[in-house]
Structures are given as C-alpha cells and as structure tokens.
Amino acid sequence: xxxxxxxxxxxxxxxxxxxxxxxxxxxxxxxxxxxxxxxxxxxxxxxxxxxxxxxxxxxxxxxxxxxxxxxxxxxxxxxxxxxxxxxxxxxxxxxxxxxxxxxxxxxxxxxxxxxxxxxxxxxxxxxxxxxxxxxxxxxxxxxxxxxxxxxxxxxxxxxxxxxxxxxxxxxxxxxxxxxxxxxxxxxxxxxxxxxxxxxxxxxxxxxxxxxxxxxxxxxxxxxx
Numbered sequence: 001x002x003x004x005x006x007x008x009x010x011x012x013x014x015x016x017x018x019x020x021x022x023x024x025x026x027x028x029x030x031x032x033x034x035x036x037x038x039x040x041x042x043x044x045x046x047x048x049x050x051x052x053x054x055x056x057x058x059x060x061x062x063x064x065x066x067x068x069x070x071x072x073x074x075x076x077x078x079x080x081x082x083x084x085x086x087x088x089x090x091x092x093x094x095x096x097x098x099x100x101x102x103x104x105x106x107x108x109x110x111x112x113x114x115x116x117x118x119x120x121x122x123x124x125x126x127x128x129x130x131x132x133x134x135x136x137x138x139x140x141x142x143x144x145x146x147x148x149x150x151x152x153x154x155x156x157x158x159x160x161x162x163x164x165x166x167x168x169x170x171x172x173x174x175x176x177x178x179x180x181x182x183x184x185x186x187x188x189x190x191x192x193x194x195x196x197x198x199x200x201x202x203x204x205x206x207x208x209x210x211x212x213x214x215x216x217x218x219x220x221x222x223x224x
Contacts (some may be wrong), residue, residue, distance in 0.1 A: 013101035016072035020105025045117035069125025092096035153213040156202035
C-alpha cells in the first residue's frame with residue numbers, strides 16, 4: 001500500500017518531533033533532584049548531565065538522545081523501503097523530514113518552552129538510521145569525534161570537527177549517485193550548519209582559549 005503525502009510529510013515528521021522533544025537530560029537530572037537548566041553549563045545535553053549528575057548518567061543520556069533520532073528514522077525506513085521505486089525524491093524528502101523532526105524536537109523541545117540541547121547525539125542517531133547513505137559516514141564522523149575529543153579534551157571541538165567532516169565524507173561515500181541523492185546532500189548541509197551555529201559560543205571560547213576542557217571548571221554553555 002502506497003503511503004499518502006499527508007502521512008509521509010506530515011504525520012511521520014510530527015511524531016518524530018514529539019519523540020525528539022523528550023528531554024532525557026532534564027528528566028535524569030530531575031530524578032536526582034537537580035534542575036539541569038540551572039546547574040553546570042545550563043545545557044540539557046549529555047555532557048552537562050555527566051558533569052552534574054555523574055559520568056555514567058551522561059553516557060545514558062547520550063544513548064537515549066541518540067535513540068531519539070535513530071528510532072523514528074529506522075521506523076520510517078521500514079515503512080518506506082517497500083514502496084515502489086524507493087528511494088524516490090519524495091521518499092527521500094519524507095525520510096529526511098522524519099530525521100529533521102527528531103533533531104528539531106531535541107533542539108527546540110516543547111517540554112522546555114522550545115529550548116533544548118545542541119543536537120549532536122540526536123543528529124548522530126538520525127544519520128546512523130539513514131541506511132546506507134548516511135550510516136557509514138556517520139560512523140566515520142563519530143570515530144573522528146571520539147579521537148578529537150580524547151586528544152583535545154574539548155567536547156565542543158570534537159563535535160564541530162565531526163560535523164564539518166560529514167559533508168566531504170558523504171560526498172566520498174556516495175560519489176557515484178550524488179545527483180540522485182541531492183535531497184540528502186541538502187539535508188546534510190542544513191544539519192551541519194545547524195550544529196555549527198549551535199556551537200558558535202563554544203567556537204568563540206575555543207578561539208579565545210577560554211573553553212572548558214573535560215574535567216575542568218565550567219565557564220559557560222557547553223556542547224551536548
């Protein structure tokens with residue numbers, strides 16, 4: 001059965017936004033009697049959860065935020081892959097709209113008065129779920145994030161470097177079909193631009209030499 005445009009471009013992304021809006025960081029912190037928005041850096045992402053509540057809880061928050069992106073995108077893939085001609089431009093647009101909904105839900109959670117985290121973990125979940133076009137690219141970018149973060153001890157630097165690397169990696173992995181996958185290319189550009197923009201304060205502090213390292217004193221808003 002062919003799915004209609006209202007479902008593909010309306011209901012699916014809206015459901016993904018609701019799922020993405022679940023503020024797991026704030027929930028974990030609240031369970032420990034802490035208002036995360038008034039503690040540490042004030043960010044509701046995994047880095048601040050780890051700093052304020054404990055490293056293990058930060059890892060749990062990262063995994064849950066990742067699943068907010070991965071789950072809806074995989075569900076959309078299961079439904080879309082049986083459609084005739086998959087992935088047509090409409091299929092790509094609806095698939096990516098689901099991912100966009102999840103990311104926007106995390107960044108602009110209606111539970112938090114349309115405030116939220118910086119979208120890195122949820123975006124990683126989204127790209128891992130767009131199989132195979134983003135999956136291997138996302139794994140490479142994630143590996144780069146780990147390497148840069150471990151060497152520099154700046155989570156924000158790792159996030160920005162990994163985001164920027166996504167575009168050339170996507171081009172390299174999908175070189176022979178970039179024309180047919182232009183909606184995915186456009187989505188990648190928008191996603192990278194959003195992540196970098198959400199880290200603009202971190203970038204200013206990195207350039208000024210005042211950004212907080214892992215284990216160091218919190219100075220201002222941090223990466224999630």
